[in-house]
Amino acid sequence: MTMSLAAATAGAAAATPATLRRLSRDFEAQAVAAMFQPVFASVPTDGPFGGGAAEAQWRPMLVDAIARDLARAGGLGIGEAVYRELLRAQERAGEPA
Helix, strand or coil, X not given: CCCCHHHHHHCHHHCCHHHHHHHHHHHHHHHHHXXXXXXXXCCCCCCCXXXXXXXXXXXXXXXXXXXXXXXXXXXXXXXXXXXXXXXXXXXXXXXXX
16 A cells, blocks of 8 residues: 555655655556556457456556556656655755754
8 A cells, every 4th residue: 555645745754765765656656547547448348358347347456557667667757756855855854943
């Protein structure tokens, strides 16, 4: 299960850079999966190799796997931007008030 950006930012002060990198990649995977869901929903499922209840059940998992692989391979840049913001939040949390 992945963590939301708000929860990740709240815990940014105690997180290691590796943890922040993982959280950023997970966030990007969630964002990419949300963008891909409508695309995959519009793919026709009729024909000799498509359709049915099984495909409807497995399709969201396929989309999630594709999104995770894309994020792991460098993604769209969303994860890197989130990582930089988490680092900034970590720096701000360490500053005296």
